[in-house]
Amino acid sequence: MNTILRRSALGIAGLAFGAGVVAGPQAFDTTTTPTPTTSADSAVSAGAVQVEKPDMDTLIPHGTQGSQSRIDLGDEQTGNVQAIIEATKKAGMDERAAVVAIATSLQESKLENLGHLGDRNDHDSQGLFQQRPSSGWGTVEQITDPEYSTTAFLEGLKQVEGWQDMPLTKAAQTVQVSAYPFHYAQWETQAADLVAEHWTS
Numbered sequence: 001m002n003t004i005l006r007r008s009a010l011g012i013a014g015l016a017f018g019a020g021v022v023a024g025p026q027a028f029d030t031t032t033t034p035t036p037t038t039s040a041d042s043a044v045s046a047g048a049v050q051v052e053k054p055d056m057d058t059l060i061p062h063g064t065q066g067s068q069s070r071i072d073l074g075d076e077q078t079g080n081v082q083a084i085i086e087a088t089k090k091a092g093m094d095e096r097a098a099v100v101a102i103a104t105s106l107q108e109s110k111l112e113n114l115g116h117l118g119d120r121n122d123h124d125s126q127g128l129f130q131q132r133p134s135s136g137w138g139t140v141e142q143i144t145d146p147e148y149s150t151t152a153f154l155e156g157l158k159q160v161e162g163w164q165d166m167p168l169t170k171a172a173q174t175v176q177v178s179a180y181p182f183h184y185a186q187w188e189t190q191a192a193d194l195v196a197e198h199w200t201s
Contacts, residue, residue, distance in 0.1 A: 086147070
């Protein structure tokens with residue numbers, strides 16, 4: 001898979017992922033007696049952490065294009081969905097970006113973290129997004145890491161001016177530069193369903 005954005009959008013070879021900050025243990029005043037909680041307090045507390053799932057108007061703001069495809073996912077593919085969503089959140093991007101990323105991966109690899117496929121390989125394309133080391137996406141080790149490959153894709157997407165207002169297939173194609181530019185559209189509904197299911201889980 002080629003990309004016209006490999007230099008301006010990425011600089012991927014040197015992309016580094018910082019470790020999260022781990023908070024130290026909290027100090028508690030052991031001289032005071034804790035106040036007992038009531039069931040009402042617990043209900044309020046539980047309600048405070050509930051986050052609404054994103055709705056379809058947010059996930060598919062422009063409607064779908066063409067007939068939609070769907071595949072059953074195994075545990076590994078579901079894990080990759082969750083990895084894409086987590087990487088999207090870390091990149092500071094929203095649910096719509098996750099839909100674009102997951103639909104792209106559904107088209108490119110069926111959400112499987114593919115290694116080199118020998119004669120069946122598209123040049124040196126690998127990973128969830130079929131990114132190519134020879135096109136500047138990173139090393140084989142990097143682009144077969146779900147967090148790295150998702151972040152690389154999203155960095156490319158950020159460089160697409162007005163991607164939020166584009167049909168999904170155009171936004172994806174601008175990053176991926178696929179020989180089959182309209183094939184991303186067929187996965188939009190399943191990608192949206194997956195984001196709705198896993199965004200808050």
